[in-house]
Amino acid sequence: MALLSLNNIEVVYDRVFLAVKGVSIEVPENGLVALLGANGAGKSTILKSISGLLKPERGEVTRGQVTFEGEDILALDPPERVRRGLVHVLEGRRVFEHLTPEENLLAATSMHADRRRVKSLVEEMFGLFPRLAERNRAKAGYLSGGEQQMLAIARALMTRPKLILLDEPSLGLAPFLVDEIFDTIRRINTESGTAVLLVEQNAVAALDVAQSAYLIEQGRIVMSGTAEVLKANPDIQQAYLGGGSNVDYHAVKHYRRRKRWLA
Amino acid sequence: MDMLLLAELSINGVFVGLMYALVAAGIVLIYKTSGIANLAQGALAMMGGYAAWAFTAMVGLPIWLAIPIALAVMFLAGVALERFALRRMVGQPIIMVIMLTLGLEIMLRGVLPGLFGSAVKRLDVGIPNTPLFLGDLFLNRATLIGGSVSFVLILLAIAFFNSRLGIIMRAVSDDQSASWSVGIRVERAIAIAWGLSAMMATTAGVLWGATQGVDWSLSLLLIKALAIAILGGLDSLPGVLIAGIIVGLAESLATGILDPIVGGGTRDVVASVIIVLTLLLRPHGLFGREHIERV
Numbered sequence: 157m158a159l160l161s162l163n164n165i166e167v168v169y170d171r172v173f174l175a176v177k178g179v180s181i182e183v184p185e186n187g188l189v190a191l192l193g194a195n196g197a198g199k200s201t202i203l204k205s206i207s208g209l210l211k212p213e214r215g216e217v218t219r220g221q222v223t224f225e226g227e228d229i230l231a232l233d234p235p236e237r238v239r240r241g242l243v244h245v246l247e248g249r250r251v252f253e254h255l256t257p258e259e260n261l262l263a264a265t266s267m268h269a270d271r272r273r274v275k276s277l278v279e280e281m282f283g284l285f286p287r288l289a290e291r292n293r294a295k296a297g298y299l300s301g302g303e304q305q306m307l308a309i310a311r312a313l314m315t316r317p318k319l320i321l322l323d324e325p326s327l328g329l330a331p332f333l334v335d336e337i338f339d340t341i342r343r344i345n346t347e348s349g350t351a352v353l354l355v356e357q358n359a360v361a362a363l364d365v366a367q368s369a370y371l372i373e374q375g376r377i378v379m380s381g382t383a384e385v386l387k388a389n390p391d392i393q394q395a396y397l398g399g400g401s402n403v404d405y406h407a408v409k410h411y412r413r414r415k416r417w418l419a
Numbered sequence: 420m421d422m423l424l425l426a427e428l429s430i431n432g433v434f435v436g437l438m439y440a441l442v443a444a445g446i447v448l449i450y451k452t453s454g455i456a457n458l459a460q461g462a463l464a465m466m467g468g469y470a471a472w473a474f475t476a477m478v479g480l481p482i483w484l485a486i487p488i489a490l491a492v493m494f495l496a497g498v499a500l501e502r503f504a505l506r507r508m509v510g511q512p513i514i515m516v517i518m519l520t521l522g523l524e525i526m527l528r529g530v531l532p533g534l535f536g537s538a539v540k541r542l543d544v545g546i547p548n549t550p551l552f553l554g555d556l557f558l559n560r561a562t563l564i565g566g567s568v569s570f571v572l573i574l575l576a577i578a579f580f581n582s583r584l585g586i587i588m589r590a591v592s593d594d595q596s597a598s599w600s601v602g603i604r605v606e607r608a609i610a611i612a613w614g615l616s617a618m619m620a621t622t623a624g625v626l627w628g629a630t631q632g633v634d635w636s637l638s639l640l641l642i643k644a645l646a647i648a649i650l651g652g653l654d655s656l657p658g659v660l661i662a663g664i665i666v667g668l669a670e671s672l673a674t675g676i677l678d679p680i681v682g683g684g685t686r687d688v689v690a691s692v693i694i695v696l697t698l699l700l701r702p703h704g705l706f707g708r709e710h711i712e713r714v
Contacts, residue, residue, distance in 0.1 A: 209599060212510075252590045266603050266604065
């Protein structure tokens with residue numbers, strides 16, 4: 157049985173705008189699944205429907221089920237979903253700017269009653285991300301983008317999740333930092349067995365770490381499969397991976413490969 | 420100018436300032452968690468004073484029992500205020516929320532004296548009325564005790580914000596969606612802040628009630644508290660301590676020195692002047708946090 161499954165989810169914003177039109181996704185135990193797609197395809201909306209963070213943006217799941225460990229979680233509020241083991245790293249990092257890195261980590265421990273456990277968790281995170289320990293005297297708002305992303309991930313891990321939802325972790329980072337972030341994601345997935353649902357625009361990097369992926373366009377899933385299969389697909393190569401390096405561009409000047417699934 | 424008088428004015432000013440600061444600390448507490456400037460804080464102090472008086476004079480409890488009960492009742496009142504009035508306003512423009520708190524202030528100012536009678540109620544907390552002589556200095560006992568209690572409470576509040584629950588509350592003020600996403604029960608954190616703030620207001624109400632009696636004018640503490648909170652920086656508790664001392668000193672010296680010259684009434688001008696000057700010269704106050712912008 158899948159750890160998380162979305163069954164025919166429909167999301168409406170402001171009661172009029174249909175952003176997600178019947179999406180079904182499965183994340184297996186210990187799986188690393190990627191959601192790919194262009195801007196405005198509905199990827200972030202799907203993550204928010206899972207974590208419950210649609211409400212502040214006046215969004216609503218109007219149809220379908222979200223089940224986590226076999227239980228329907230749509231009626232639960234976001235803090236309760238976190239307590240079930242499902243945590244969302246928001247797009248744009250969203251660290252607590254006026255708190256130090258350590259305070260950021262402590263803020264995410266409202267569900268742990270045991271003080272020693274909290275302390276060992278903090279030490280574990282500082283071991284995993286030594287940069288954060290070095291920068292512990294600065295306020296998080298003054299950390300670099302890469303450090304903030306590490307902090308956002310570490311903060312989410314403090315809740316001891318079974319599934320972590322990552323929204324665009326590589327957004328606005330230098331290429332070598334992107335590699336580092338994806339390396340971290342892979343480590344989290346393999347070492348602690350935490351399942352990951354990854355939303356990315358950087359399809360090359362995402363398909364390298366993920367086991368399987370879904371391609372989303374205009375609120376619909378248009379393609380899904382294992383990472384290898386998607387990587388080999390010529391449509392994906394053309395549209396997302398910048399592939400087809402042996403093409404004579406003079407010959408194809410007036411021809412753009414059509415995304416056939418949109419017909 | 421007589422040095423002795425000056426010293427007296429200064430010492431009394433500092434302690435009175437600390438007592439004002441306690442009301443301001445309640446405003447800061449709410450601002451630090453929910454980002455709302457609570458303009459009903461003066462009325463909460465008045466309500467706390469009335470509550471303590473009601474439990475002694477109307478119920479007949481001894482004062483040492485009436486005060487803790489008043490504190491507990493006011494904690495619940497603060498939580499209820501958040502639950503039934505403020506939470507409905509989530510998502511509304513911030514100015515609407517501030518208007519709501521101002522409306523509460525005005526309403527309570529009218530309703531409470533209406534319920535309990537508008538005559539000044541005597542609240543006896545057992546502080547003797549006789550002044551304290553320190554050498555040649557002539558000091559007010561109620562003010563000294565009130566200022567000291569306020570000082571300790573503000574220090575406790577500072578310590579609280581460095582505890583785990585305090586860190587969580589600061590996180591809530593930074594980013595509510597992000598707080599939700601890591602499992603913080605945002606509504607509960609804000610409700611606790613309102614409850615604690617109402618308790619601080621009650622303590623202030625009792626301390627002021629002990630010096631000047633309980634009536635509607637306790638809610639005028641709002642103006643002084645606002646001046647202090649704005650001068651200190653709306654989200655800084657150490658700022659409140661220092662600004663409280665500054666405002667208290669300025670007021671006391673103004674009354675002592677300027678009143679004989681201009682014929683009185685400078686006391687209430689001081690707070691207003693401080694509000695205006697701070698907003699013109701240093702809008703985020705002495706210790707308020709600035710917007711972090713990475714370059």
